[in-house]
Amino acid sequence: MASLSPSPSHHDQQIASVLTGYVDGVAPLEDLLLRYQVARHEVEDLIELSDDLRAILIDVLPSPAFVAQLYDALVGQSSAMTMWNRVQAMPPRMKLAAGIGGITITAGVAGVLLITARTLRNRFDILNRAETPGKAIA
Amino acid sequence: MMTPNTDYEQADETDLVRRAREDGEAFGELYRRYVKKIYNYIYYRSNNHQDAEDLTARVFYRALAHIDSYTERGVPFSAWLYRIAHNLVANWHRDRGRRQILPLEDYVTDGLAGEAPEHHVESQEERDSLLAAVQNLPEDRQQLLLLKYIDHLSNAEIGAIMNRTEGAIKSLYHRTLLALRDELSRSRSRLPAEAPPDDLDPAD
Numbered sequence: 001m002a003s004l005s006p007s008p009s010h011h012d013q014q015i016a017s018v019l020t021g022y023v024d025g026v027a028p029l030e031d032l033l034l035r036y037q038v039a040r041h042e043v044e045d046l047i048e049l050s051d052d053l054r055a056i057l058i059d060v061l062p063s064p065a066f067v068a069q070l071y072d073a074l075v076g077q078s079s080a081m082t083m084w085n086r087v088q089a090m091p092p093r094m095k096l097a098a099g100i101g102g103i104t105i106t107a108g109v110a111g112v113l114l115i116t117a118r119t120l121r122n123r124f125d126i127l128n129r130a131e132t133p134g135k136a137i138a
Numbered sequence: 139m140m141t142p143n144t145d146y147e148q149a150d151e152t153d154l155v156r157r158a159r160e161d162g163e164a165f166g167e168l169y170r171r172y173v174k175k176i177y178n179y180i181y182y183r184s185n186n187h188q189d190a191e192d193l194t195a196r197v198f199y200r201a202l203a204h205i206d207s208y209t210e211r212g213v214p215f216s217a218w219l220y221r222i223a224h225n226l227v228a229n230w231h232r233d234r235g236r237r238q239i240l241p242l243e244d245y246v247t248d249g250l251a252g253e254a255p256e257h258h259v260e261s262q263e264e265r266d267s268l269l270a271a272v273q274n275l276p277e278d279r280q281q282l283l284l285l286k287y288i289d290h291l292s293n294a295e296i297g298a299i300m301n302r303t304e305g306a307i308k309s310l311y312h313r314t315l316l317a318l319r320d321e322l323s324r325s326r327s328r329l330p331a332e333a334p335p336d337d338l339d340p341a342d
Contacts, residue, residue: 023311057288066191
């Protein structure tokens, strides 16, 4: 049985090397025992325990749907952050110009939408009155 | 799923991290390389898929948010991710105020289908006992076992994550196995002794 001294003895370190080498698949157990001059009975129970751990601690895969959704969310967010970072990094004059330009474009688009909506509403009203006899057409 | 940029599949990690500050697809490649390992690690610390998914997502969102501040300085990107994961899981446990024992219905079994039922039960109990013993270990020892057995990391890689030397990890691993062995011996000694079967025929 290995000791638990605060400063591991040289032999404890040899045993630790065998155990690590075994779990990392560095070499067959017999080779490790020979290399580090450790008797089998000194590590046999810990090797069995290592095998048991390997049997129970197995890969648990995430669902492919989760992996895909998170990928899309991260890459999309990253692109948005990059755009934001680029705007933040602009000189003040350019940022102001970009802001004014953005407002202008937004106002223009909003105006077009309003005009279109009013036109459509007027046409709808005309059609509605035409289908309803007796109502005056404006 | 968005189609990953194949140009990044063979890219060096240092180059990828640098590009990830400007290019979302570069970060996506980093994510693709590490999501399963991080998920695995978190699953065994949280014991259910929902929390594992939530925590995994938080790891990568946090990494994305702080990618600009990451500098290698001897700590690989993967080690940085694991540190984020470890801290998030530790905070999660603290907030919940308890450690969860893996529910049997979530337990992943493998290779037992061909065994006789009584042997299957005995193996299942032993596995449950060992898993419970692992989950009762101090956090650093749990982390070491998960990184070693789930993610198959070397002592040097684990040392970079846990901010310890390779030799310290080797020694810690040895002490962890000893502690586990002792804990299992104690738990087995607490079990009631089995009664001999009634149908045993002394003439056999």
